[in-house]
Amino acid sequence: MSQKKAFALRLDPAVHAAVEHLAADELRSANAQIEMLLREALERRGIPVHSGPRPRRGRPPSQ
Template sequence: MAKPSKKAFALRLDSAVHSAVERLAAGELRSANAQIEMLLREALEARGISVQISPKPRRGRPPAKPKDA
């Protein structure tokens, strides 16, 4: 199984900031985690730092093996 390209870490936020992120995320149909990542990417881009989006992992079943005839 492929290793995920996401890095997990604990993030401590002020409760008011977390509530604001949750409201913003709900309005944009994202999770709070995805919203924080989007906000970080926007902030980095505003400072002139470009971050490429990692390729998404393939989902679903692997291709079927051909039957020997």
């Protein structure tokens, strides 16, 4: 299972509303949308973010 760092984030209500709206349009949770936006911003600044292996999705292989 992927390890995620949990922390409190205080946002201006208008920013939170905009993130929720964008997340809904892109079928993501607000949390996933914030992470994606942060990764895009870091990439634009030339800061690489190396992710661990992604969890496998879907049905487990049959035995």
